[in-house]
Amino acid sequence: MNIEQSVPLGRLTTVGIGGPARHFARPQTLDELEEATRWAAAEGLDVFTIGLGSNVLVADEGVDALVLRLEGEFAGAEARDGLLVAGGGAANAVCLHRTRAAGLGGFEFACAIPGTVGGGVRMNAGAYGGDWRGILERALVVSAEGSEWRTADGLGLEYRRSALGADEVVARAEFRLVPKSPHEIKATVSELQAQRKAAQPTNKRTFGSVFKNPDHELSAGRMLEAVGLKGHRIGGAQISPRHGNFIENAGDARAAEALALMAEARRRALEEYGVELVHEVRFVGGLELPPAGETL
Numbered sequence: 001m002n003i004e005q006s007v008p009l010g011r012l013t014t015v016g017i018g019g020p021a022r023h024f025a026r027p028q029t030l031d032e033l034e035e036a037t038r039w040a041a042a043e044g045l046d047v048f049t050i051g052l053g054s055n056v057l058v059a060d061e062g063v064d065a066l067v068l069r070l071e072g073e074f075a076g077a078e079a080r081d082g083l084l085v086a087g088g089g090a091a092n093a094v095c096l097h098r099t100r101a102a103g104l105g106g107f108e109f110a111c112a113i114p115g116t117v118g119g120g121v122r123m124n125a126g127a128y129g130g131d132w133r134g135i136l137e138r139a140l141v142v143s144a145e146g147s148e149w150r151t152a153d154g155l156g157l158e159y160r161r162s163a164l165g166a167d168e169v170v171a172r173a174e175f176r177l178v179p180k181s182p183h184e185i186k187a188t189v190s191e192l193q194a195q196r197k198a199a200q201p202t203n204k205r206t207f208g209s210v211f212k213n214p215d216h217e218l219s220a221g222r223m224l225e226a227v228g229l230k231g232h233r234i235g236g237a238q239i240s241p242r243h244g245n246f247i248e249n250a251g252d253a254r255a256a257e258a259l260a261l262m263a264e265a266r267r268r269a270l271e272e273y274g275v276e277l278v279h280e281v282r283f284v285g286g287l288e289l290p291p292a293g294e295t296l
């Protein structure tokens with residue numbers, strides 16, 4: 001299989017920030033995926049799988065790993081016997097299209113989540129009361145050690161996290177859905193998308209929620225709004241003027257600038273509310289936040 005060198009990774013993310021992947025491959029089949037993970041293990045390299053890059057912040061220096069993007073058979077999805085059967089690289093939008101055409105409901109909550117099936121498994125993506133855990137039957141997980149099917153329990157899906165190992169790749173997934181008319185599905189999706197548009201910056205370059213919602217009466221967004229951070233800018237990175245828990249790339253932003261904003265947000269949340277915000281966005285490369293309370 002073809003291993004590309006120094007591939008710009010920021011361009012494969014929704015926020016458009018970050019340096020190159022030292023090694024990069026686009027497996028099209030299960031054989032190629034297994035071969036790529038074995039190659040990385042033999043070379044002593046970490047593996048990082050990128051989906052639609054909608055929840056990642058890549059370091060400005062890039063990442064010294066093998067980055068995989070699942071294409072070919074992994075990008076497809078089909079409805080079969082009440083199940084949605086999808087590749088790990090299938091976009092949620094494609095899955096939603098297939099389920100609607102087949103009259104299968106239960107996936108509508110994902111209409112505003114701009115990721116893939118595999119990214120959704122790792123993050124236990126969710127919105128509007130639904131999440132992957134609620135509908136996932138099982139997923140095929142691949143690593144250099146081999147491939148195995150795991151149930152939602154076996155994947156350890158919790159609020160915006162899973163127990164997947166860093167080098168493990170979700171190659172396929174099956175979701176259990178329920179009969180629902182395409183007309184009703186369409187109406188639900190329109191309503192959810194309108195709600196989303198009214199509340200979040202949907203037409204800006206962002207990486208989705210910056211922080212997980214804390215165990216507090218205020219959500220992370222409301223908390224950062226209350227401490228006056230909406231619109232706060234460091235270099236090209238800006239806390240969204242529309243929603244406190246989004247960082248926008250307002251023009252040639254660097255990962256270091258986004259990180260500095262996050263550190264400042266954590267400092268203020270700790271100072272005002274005694275809350276240590278935990279980041280939801282996944283860091284790629286050597287990015288690290290300072291302890292809560294400290295700035296960069």
Ligand SMILES: Cc1cc2nc3c(=O)[nH]c(=O)nc-3n(C[C@H](O)[C@H](O)[C@H](O)COP(=O)(O)OP(=O)(O)OC[C@H]3O[C@@H](n4cnc5c(N)ncnc54)[C@H](O)[C@@H]3O)c2cc1C
Nearest residue numbers: 051052053054055088115116118119120125126127170208
């Ligand atoms: C505008 C906007 C709105 C969003 N709204 C929501 C929301 O409502 N709810 C929500 O939960 N999220 C939301 N997100 C975040 C994001 O879309 C989800 O986390 C999504 O599931 C990430 O999928 P992805 O394919 O883009 O993964 P990436 O962002 O590419 O990667 C995220 C993580 O998943 C891992 N990963 C990706 N593919 C695989 C795979 N095949 N196997 C193993 N690991 C993999 C990556 O290694 C990384 O750790 C939003 C993001 C944006 C930009």
